[in-house]
Amino acid sequence: MGYESAWLSYKENHTLKIPWNGSKIYADTWGKTIEAAVTELQRAVKEICGMDMGITGQEEEAGILLKKEQDNALGEEGYKIQCRDGRLTVTSQGEKGLLYGSFACIRMLQTKEEFSAEEKTEKPSAPLRMLNHWDNMDGSIERGYSGNSFFFEDNKILVNERTRDYARLAASVGINGVVINNVNVKDRATWLIDEVYQKELQRMSEIFETYGIQLFLSLNFAAPMELGNLDSADPCKEAVQQWWNDKMQELYTRLPNLGGFLVKADSEGRPGPFTYGRTHADGANMLADAVAPYHGKIIWRCFVYNCQQDWRDRKTDRARSGYDNFRPLDGQFRENVILQVKNGPMDFQVREPVSPLFGGMEKTNEMLEVQIAQEYTGQQRHVCYLIPMFQEVLKFRTYCQEDRDTVEDIVTGKTMGNTNCGIAAVINTGNDENWTGHDLAAANFFGFGRLCFNTSLSAEEIAKEWIVCTFGHDREVQEKILQMLMMSWKTYEKYTSPLGIGWMVNPNYHYGPNVDGYEYDRWGTYHRADHLGMGVCRGKKGTGYAQQYREPNASMYENVQTCPEELLLFFHYVPYTYQLKTGKTMIQHIYDTHFEGAEEAAYMADLWDSLEGKIETKVFERVQKRLAHQKEHAKEWRDQINSYFYRKSMIPDEKHRTIY
Amino acid sequence: MGYESAWLSYKENHTLKIPWNGSKIYADTWGKTIEAAVTELQRAVKEICGMDMGITGQEEEAGILLKKEQDNALGEEGYKIQCRDGRLTVTSQGEKGLLYGSFACIRMLQTKEEFSAEEKTEKPSAPLRMLNHWDNMDGSIERGYSGNSFFFEDNKILVNERTRDYARLAASVGINGVVINNVNVKDRATWLIDEVYQKELQRMSEIFETYGIQLFLSLNFAAPMELGNLDSADPCKEAVQQWWNDKMQELYTRLPNLGGFLVKADSEGRPGPFTYGRTHADGANMLADAVAPYHGKIIWRCFVYNCQQDWRDRKTDRARSGYDNFRPLDGQFRENVILQVKNGPMDFQVREPVSPLFGGMEKTNEMLEVQIAQEYTGQQRHVCYLIPMFQEVLKFRTYCQEDRDTVEDIVTGKTMGNTNCGIAAVINTGNDENWTGHDLAAANFFGFGRLCFNTSLSAEEIAKEWIVCTFGHDREVQEKILQMLMMSWKTYEKYTSPLGIGWMVNPNYHYGPNVDGYEYDRWGTYHRADHLGMGVCRGKKGTGYAQQYREPNASMYENVQTCPEELLLFFHYVPYTYQLKTGKTMIQHIYDTHFEGAEEAAYMADLWDSLEGKIETKVFERVQKRLAHQKEHAKEWRDQINSYFYRKSMIPDEKHRTIY
Structure with a gap:
């Protein structure tokens, strides 16, 4: 089966000002990882800048240099990038650092980030x-x-x-x-x-x-x-x-x-x-x-x-x-x-x-x-x-x-x-x-x-980097996809299970709404909703889970007033009429977020539709199809969740929207 | 794989008084179905009475006779059985009737039903x-x-x-x-x-x-x-x-x-x-x-x-x-x-x-x-x-x-x-x-x-016949199994979905309780339960389904007062507080029947347990295992259904039993 290059699909960009002189790469040591780094650089420079980079054994004639250097602060995986006097130099203590530095340079080419004469140092955060x-x-x-x-x-x-x-x-x-x-x-x-x-x-x-x-x-x-x-x-x-x-x-x-x-x-x-x-x-x-x-x-x-x-x-x-x-x-x-x-x-x-x-x-x-x-x-x-x-x-x-x-x-x-x-x-x-x-x-x-x-x-x-690497430099494309990505988690949260309670999904599949899907099952995943309210009491009077945290977290979760509201039902059983900091009742919050979430899903689909012609047709249609499904599926989520809680609480929506 | 004979597992019974004389079977025509009938008779008489029945071409010397006879009232599948002067005669217009008549004789041997000198005529009800x-x-x-x-x-x-x-x-x-x-x-x-x-x-x-x-x-x-x-x-x-x-x-x-x-x-x-x-x-x-x-x-x-x-x-x-x-x-x-x-x-x-x-x-x-x-x-x-x-x-x-x-x-x-x-x-x-x-x-x-x-x-x-054919003549076995069979449908109905509404099962599998399993699905199978009540309105103001019946059925179903209560929720949405003819509210009826049903399931398991030693061990254990499961599963049904409706209605059980 054929496959695509994802964010390593380099886009030709001949207007790019190449910051190094000449068309040679030099490495002061060789090993298979450095070889890979050099190959990656050659490929990217060729595809983006249209330039064939040869390899040289002469440091002086190189435009790009990979140099191994003892530097405990960088370690084997950290690297320095410096571009001075027409020479782009990547330095690391190890081969892996040189590979990561090379990919960083490629990303800079993709995103048109300027190469600086100042040393740019990076060392991985997580070992x-x-x-x-x-x-x-x-x-x-x-x-x-x-x-x-x-x-x-x-x-x-x-x-x-x-x-x-x-x-x-x-x-x-x-x-x-x-x-x-x-x-x-x-x-x-x-x-x-x-x-x-x-x-x-x-x-x-x-x-x-x-x-x-x-x-x-x-x-x-x-x-x-x-x-x-x-x-x-x-x-x-x-x-x-x-x-x-x-x-x-x-x-x-x-x-x-x-x-x-x-x-x-x-x-x-x-x-x-x-x-x-x-x-x-x-x-x-x-x-x-x-x-x-x-x-x-x-x-x-x-x-x-x-x-x-x-x-x-x-x-x-x-x-x-x-x-x-x-x-x-x-x-x-x-x-x-x-x-x-x-x-x-x-x-x-x-x-x-x-x-x-x-x-x-x-x-x-x-x-x-x-x-x-x-x-x-x-x-x-x-x-x-x-x-x-x-x-x-x-x-x-x-x-x-x-x-x-x-x-x-x-x-x-x-x-x-x-x-x-x-x-x-x-x-x-x-x-x-x-x-x-x-x-x-x-x-x-x-x-x-x-x-x-x-x-x-x-x-x-990170999102901006990914968008440019994947979709190129069109401003509208960048802005709209960025907006979609940045809103997407909160949107998904809005139209699915509310306030941290989780698990309102179809058993086994874990896809699609099913409020009671796990409520009477063996997995320890309950919402405990009844006619008056919902949530799991995980404080001292309940399961005591909140006490597993160190202070002040334990007290923060224990107290319904200080518990972060997005986790309210994870830690507390509260009545549907409980007033949130927004002034809304818990039930109204459920209704509102579910209507909002479904609208936002529709909005995302519209955003994408407006990019037609700006994105490769195959990709455009692939994503369009999924967004159309998401839009419909978000409505299903909205209606099932809202209907379930309306039928249980019989508290009407203040805004008189249709709840079934 | 080996397999058993079900109700055709003949039990030896040498005390049986054989109502015919001699040990010969006579048939006045032959065909493969009549051959099968004769073989079945031979096998049964051998296994039950211990008698080898031969075949004779001489009508006079036969104890059992299969005779084809023009009789439009009987048709090809009906038969007459008559036992007179030491001769058991099965008559039909067709070979199938003779086969059915022979099986009827075998069943009479199994159940010790007396063979009568009067003609016993039977013709199948359904073509x-x-x-x-x-x-x-x-x-x-x-x-x-x-x-x-x-x-x-x-x-x-x-x-x-x-x-x-x-x-x-x-x-x-x-x-x-x-x-x-x-x-x-x-x-x-x-x-x-x-x-x-x-x-x-x-x-x-x-x-x-x-x-x-x-x-x-x-x-x-x-x-x-x-x-x-x-x-x-x-x-x-x-x-x-x-x-x-x-x-x-x-x-x-x-x-x-x-x-x-x-x-x-x-x-x-x-x-x-x-x-x-x-x-x-x-x-x-x-x-x-x-x-x-x-x-x-x-x-x-x-x-x-x-x-x-x-x-x-x-x-x-x-x-x-x-x-x-x-x-x-x-x-x-x-x-x-x-x-x-x-x-x-x-x-x-x-x-x-x-x-x-x-x-x-x-x-x-x-x-x-x-x-x-x-x-x-x-x-x-x-x-x-x-x-x-x-x-x-x-x-x-x-x-x-x-x-x-x-x-x-x-x-x-x-x-x-x-x-x-x-x-x-x-x-x-x-x-x-x-x-x-x-x-x-x-x-x-x-x-x-x-x-x-x-x-x-x-x-x-029918149940009695089957029990004797399958388990023999022990009186206690007969009575207890009969009791189990005769109560079983109502018992199952009690602990599962109430009052004709149906469908409270796990999707696809159709086994085990899941009140909302089909409630938000595409199959047209809903209970429409909310905080106040439950049921589907299928009268004139609803879907009009009741009007598909002829009168007086249509009016009977249309009217909540005359609608048979076991179908109440199939035809009507009624509040949990609706009073049934028993004087109980609908919700109390749900609680009561579910407690009763689970108790009855336990009772059936006890009944069976008390038969230990009277039933072949392999069979006894096979059934015992299933009844033990049924007993536990009935509790699960009871608790899920009761909890669901309690959590929805918040109307307590009058008898203060545990509802979760």
Whole structure:
């Protein structure tokens, strides 16, 4: 299947003033990543400026220079860009820094940003900047909305031109780690660590390495039983430890670029240390010890909760479970273990509070896990630019210490001075021609990488970059798409579930409105709406979840007056007549936001329609179709949610609009 | 896979007084059906009485005699049984009558009914007594809850010993027609009328014929396009008519026992005459003309409705659609067309009014379609003996004429004096060891056949017969199982959706509670519950559905006072505080019936448990497991329904029981 170049589709721009002299590139050292950097520069300069750049061994005659230089402040991944006297110089201590610097120069060409004589220095914010693919070996993708996997097909590993182009896209925004298989490791995927797949993995890993990306795999904790002949996977049994030690030695011999492993254990039916009465620390440390000799990392997911809950039970609270499970283990994990924590305590809803595990753990490495696959935020059929949400999460103060206490500080290593930390995203790619199903969803892939690399960039700056790289320099196109992206998350929030309560979706699919869809189910996801009001009491008199935060957050959430209103129903049951700070009642807020949200969805469709002729027809029509669906689907959301609450409360809309 | 004999598992009973002399059977004519009758008698007498019955050509020395005799009152399927002077004589005009008479004698042996010197005459009530299998050619069964198909596997037709034993079971209760494939005819099933499958169909058809059963097939209306090279399936095009004529000539040459075809057209996505601007009559008549030379029948389903409805629309009413679509065509159908009408206007809910098409059509052959697969009535995991429901339907007076106006009269031919009429059931069998998943569900298969054969039998009489044939003569076993069967439908109704409103099930699966499951969907199936009340207004001020009935039914349903209360919410929106004839409010009725229903489910489980040791262990445990599930599941139904309505109405339970 053919595919497109996304934001690396360079647009010819011969009016661009080339800031360097001559047409030669010089590199003072060579290696496969530098070679890739040079090739990328050649290709971009050729396509954008129409200039063929040759390679020279003579520094003096070069217009573009890649120079390796000892500079601990920059590190292996940071870089300096300077353009002086007709020479554009990229400097780094490592090959990866030179590659990132080269992609930065290309982006500057794409966006017509001026090259300055002053040194422009950049160093990635998050040490680990990872993509998690939930790709299955049969080629399907769990929660994938843009076609099938380009890593797997019929239980075979695919390594081809698309693998390279994927790596180019990822590297261009600074991604340095990729987990290629689903965290739910079943059937053939368990065998990914077996010999049978190592040849293909080797080839894939080499491509990744060229682009500065470490290959990671998701592991099946029960592998010693399923692959080995062991009758147990007990992490405290010597035979099990030995099996893993041997397995890792075998793997790392063949795959030296293996970054490590991602593990979902004792969660939603996956096996784990609980089976043997062991802790998550026991489980993670056993694996960590096995990979330590090879500098491998174990990324252990904290998405652990009771998924066999009784809806009648108002004591058990799924939101509590991450903290309840992991907080007692703080300090017990090895240095090369990283806990991967979802941004919120539930599961990628359009609005959640930040997980109290951030700031709750003081002596444990943590990664932030976000999801750009839009499982609950429109599944790449609705526009939902998520970078503003991720920024809110990063800026959240945990009060774990006096300063450097935000989620950003924690996952970038500023809080504890650690380097085994970072940010991971469940990625939204598939083998669709445009990689992400919805063309505008590519902004999330691009934006995620850019944000991890430089957390000080604003969501708007990132969006602008992406738009220009993808659609070029037409001002109207830029402004309108920027407006669409920047409004999209709030718009989606408006016409879906209100005030942080979440989960009003069709079970399993997680798409489309269904207010009671999860209300009487086993997943611990309830709104508790009755005739008088709605919401879950998570304060001291309720489940006590709010007390998992440090002060003053705990008190802020505990108190209905100080609880941020966008999370009101997450923390409090309030009557429909409860007055919000806007002066509106809660029920009127629901009606108003749902009417507004549906109108905004229609407005976005209109904005796009007005760009006809300014955007490549194929792309224009692809997006137009999705926006038309979003517009209709937003009405369905509006009407179902409003009707449900009107029928329950019988409180009429003050504005007398039609509610069914 | 092994399988059991269901109600044909004869129990040894040597204390039985054998009413005939000697051990010889005599038949005055021979044919394969008579041969089958003799074989069945030999087998039963051997297994029950321990006596080997030989065959004799000398009438005088026979103890059992099968005699063909001209008797138009009996017809080909009726029979007389008389036992006098040590000779048990079965008489009929046809071979089928002799087979049915022989099975009747066997049943009398099983139930220890006395053979009388008086002539016992029986003639089947319904001319067509059919089973509709929704079996797909890949082996799956649509709405099948007892394993896979025993007719198809991997797009192949299975003909083996089980085919014969299935035919024996069906014939033993008087079934004379079987549609072997799903009414949704897709993919390979379209090819069933092609040459490639005719050899296997021939073999199957011959087995069926031996047991007096005609083979029917479900047709794809678009077959001329999919199998032929035609670019249209327009029933008014000569080429299309010719294609079908040729096809039928080919088919009937090879399959002379073919009874005809069942057609689902222009329904739920199936193709039909509407595509060409033609009527159902045009479509049905074209096929009828093609099969007429071979005495074939076209059974045309009336399950036609808009399945892309907007839930906001309160004008369109799915319940109206059968009548609206077919009533204008009354009198336009050929003599060999039969309209097959579901018992209710919706779709096999636990409680529905009778379809107004019964009595609504005056000059059209009609078949009643019921479903014993329990799609919406517990899916053969809950006990739900449906014969009482079918009897209510049959007894319903339509007032289409002064007398002989019941549904029974219509489908047995008494109303119009026709013979192309009858009753069909969507059957509940699969390749499970016990045929029907739930052992007690076999009572519905048995009972359906018995009821069609003799509509004057009571549900209780039928249940008693089945229990003795299946479980033997233990009095406690008989009484307790009878109690379970007789209470089961009402019990199921109590803990599921109340007062005739239906549809509070999980979408697609149709199992388990989900009050809003279909409320905001496209299927035209709504309860319209709000804070004040619930129900659909189907009177003159509403959708007008009630007016499709003849008087006095129309007025009875129109008036909330005279509307039967079990259908109250089907016809009327009433407030939760509406007082029922019991003096209870509607909401209190919901609470009470749901508590009662769950208690009754628990009671049934207890009843069964008390039979331990009296029933074969394997069977006992199989049923015990399902009853335990039913008991728990009934609680889930109770709690979800009660909580939903409590949360909506906030009217407390008068008895202060726990509602969540």
